[in-house]
Amino acid sequence: MCFARQKVDALIRSRKSVLCVGLDSDLSKMPELFRAMDRPVLEFNRAVIRATSPYAVAYKINTAFYEADGLGGLRDMEDTLTLLPPETLSIADAKRADIGNTSRKYAQAFFEHWNFDAVTVAPYMGEDSLEPFFSYEDKLVFVLCLTSNQGSLDFEELLLEDGRPLYMAVLDKVRTWSRNCNAGVVVGATKTERLGEIRRSAPELCFLIPGVGAQGGSLEGALQSGLDTAGAGALVNVSRGIIYPEGSFASVAEYEAAVALKVHALHEEMRSVL
Amino acid sequence: MCFARQKVDALIRSRKSVLCVGLDSDLSKMPELFRAMDRPVLEFNRAVIRATSPYAVAYKINTAFYEADGLGGLRDMEDTLTLLPPETLSIADAKRADIGNTSRKYAQAFFEHWNFDAVTVAPYMGEDSLEPFFSYEDKLVFVLCLTSNQGSLDFEELLLEDGRPLYMAVLDKVRTWSRNCNAGVVVGATKTERLGEIRRSAPELCFLIPGVGAQGGSLEGALQSGLDTAGAGALVNVSRGIIYPEGSFASVAEYEAAVALKVHALHEEMRSVL
Numbered sequence A, B: 001m002c003f004a005r006q007k008v009d010a011l012i013r014s015r016k017s018v019l020c021v022g023l024d025s026d027l028s029k030m031p032e033l034f035r036a037m038d039r040p041v042l043e044f045n046r047a048v049i050r051a052t053s054p055y056a057v058a059y060k061i062n063t064a065f066y067e068a069d070g071l072g073g074l075r076d077m078e079d080t081l082t083l084l085p086p087e088t089l090s091i092a093d094a095k096r097a098d099i100g101n102t103s104r105k106y107a108q109a110f111f112e113h114w115n116f117d118a119v120t121v122a123p124y125m126g127e128d129s130l131e132p133f134f135s136y137e138d139k140l141v142f143v144l145c146l147t148s149n150q151g152s153l154d155f156e157e158l159l160l161e162d163g164r165p166l167y168m169a170v171l172d173k174v175r176t177w178s179r180n181c182n183a184g185v186v187v188g189a190t191k192t193e194r195l196g197e198i199r200r201s202a203p204e205l206c207f208l209i210p211g212v213g214a215q216g217g218s219l220e221g222a223l224q225s226g227l228d229t230a231g232a233g234a235l236v237n238v239s240r241g242i243i244y245p246e247g248s249f250a251s252v253a254e255y256e257a258a259v260a261l262k263v264h265a266l267h268e269e270m271r272s273v274l
Helices: A003-015 A040-052 A063-067 A070-081 A100-113 A127-134 A166-177 A192-201 A219-226 A252-271 B003-015 B040-052 B063-067 B070-081 B100-113 B127-134 B166-177 B192-201 B219-226 B252-273
Strands: A019-023 A058-062 A089-096 A118-121 A140-146 A183-187 A206-209 A234-238 B019-023 B058-062 B089-096 B118-121 B140-146 B183-187 B206-209 B234-238
Touching: A003 A089, A003 A140, A019 A040, A019 A089, A019 A252, A040 A070, A040 A252, A058 A063, A058 A070, A058 A234, A063 A070, A063 A089, A063 B100, A070 B070, A089 A100, A089 A140, A089 B089, A100 A118, A100 A127, A100 B063, A118 A127, A127 A140, A127 A166, A140 A166, A140 A192, A140 A206, A166 A183, A166 A192, A183 A192, A192 A206, A192 A219, A206 A219, A219 A234, A219 A252, B003 B089, B003 B140, B019 B040, B019 B089, B019 B252, B040 B070, B040 B252, B058 B063, B058 B070, B058 B234, B063 B070, B063 B089, B089 B100, B089 B140, B100 B118, B100 B127, B118 B127, B127 B140, B127 B166, B140 B166, B140 B192, B140 B206, B166 B183, B166 B192, B183 B192, B192 B206, B192 B219, B206 B219, B219 B234, B219 B252
Parallel strands: A019 A058, A019 A234, A058 A089, A089 A118, A118 A140, A140 A183, A183 A206, A206 A234, B019 B058, B019 B234, B058 B089, B089 B118, B118 B140, B140 B183, B183 B206, B206 B234
Antiparallel strands: none
16 A cells, blocks of 8 residues: 555655645735735635646645635635646645544545545544544545644643653654554654654654744755655645745736746755755 | 623523533434435534524534535535524634644634634644634633543643643643633543543633533533532533434424433433532
8 A cells, every 4th residue: 555655755756856835825925916816815826836836746735724714715725626736745734633533524524525645633632533534544644743833842842751752752652553654743844853853763654844934944954854764755845935935926927937936946955865 | 801701601600501512413323304405414403403592502513524525514514603592602613723823814714704702722732823712802712631532541641741641731821821711621521530620720711521421421520520619611512412312203393302302301400500
């Protein structure tokens, strides 16, 4: 099996890229020219996808940005899914999890109804809250481990009685829950040293690494610390650093050119390592 | 302020009820007669609300059950909101949370777009992931603390270096994050002793207590351990135990009568304590 994981690794090798483009598409931040369109978010996403598809391995749809606009926003999410290049991985950044019978419904939503290849989930409620996601053997499940934000100090980094920080307890459990290499973890790029420590502890897991760019993490650090020993097994997400280039744009083509420039620079940095 | 909390306490006192009805509405579990209708979930919810509204203080919409059907399901959620009696509390059982700029979008979705009175959130990512929810002073924010499922042993009950279990660290933080009494915690009814301990540690917080019925918790234990010293400040959620009465039903009226019977029995038990 290992379908989703093999797809990721094959793409990383063939494109010499670990780039995951985050579609955190926000009406108030996108260039004005899109706002005059009939469906601004969809057209914005179409432009982002067109400009990034030669370099992207995955696209991450942050569900919050779509839910904020209710049914209209979720229709944009649904229609955006049809625009993604079929060879790339689609990730629902949803951070869901609940008791078993409820998580089964979330898994159904993201893996069946919307047919994403991967989803992010939150570990707090433990194994039975994540099992319904892991039961889809051809999908990838990224469990929050050590996140890139300040609040990670509040609980994730608390030390347990046995000396491990909580995030290491999460990591250890996730390793036992994986089925046919369908487990992954979310580890922020803002803490490179810890990212390396987590990678050494879990050489077999797939990593989703956010936090490069707007949140302050470096791409170089993420690559050096986050890749597996075979030089694959990790996706580095960049959202705001790609989709909101500075400047004003007179046309969609101009905007796409600015995005392509950003992506090309990131890709050059990746190529030199991969 | 304390708008949402005062609303809850006033309702508890006037109705002598702490009942939160969970709308975990599942096509495969509802009586067959609804399945032949044009919008089964909406009509099912309409019947549940009609039969329970004399006794319910709150309705909890479990977002997973609606997302599982995509846009159609979310349209059912949206239309169900219009059926809720305005004097009751509407709770989005969504268990969201993400980095700050993303949580702001989730808060916008549930508190502005759908205008819920309350939401459930997951604590793993810490303060800045929950702050956007707490910033709505007239809404209630229920943070997962100690849940009713088996998986709560995996992380929630782990002992920290300082001797506290993780859920007590969450509780202590939530108490400092509350603004104008808008904080609450989710504590399962399946662990009555711990529920009492948590209540003694946080006399001022609003409690959302799931786990009565299908999950094995007792109503009596939830009431004795979960209420505040003034005999209010807690909501006890029952979902499957109310909305799926045994038997087959020839008409909506028959189904409603069976639901009303269930709810009436729960209410009698509540009345004797409140």
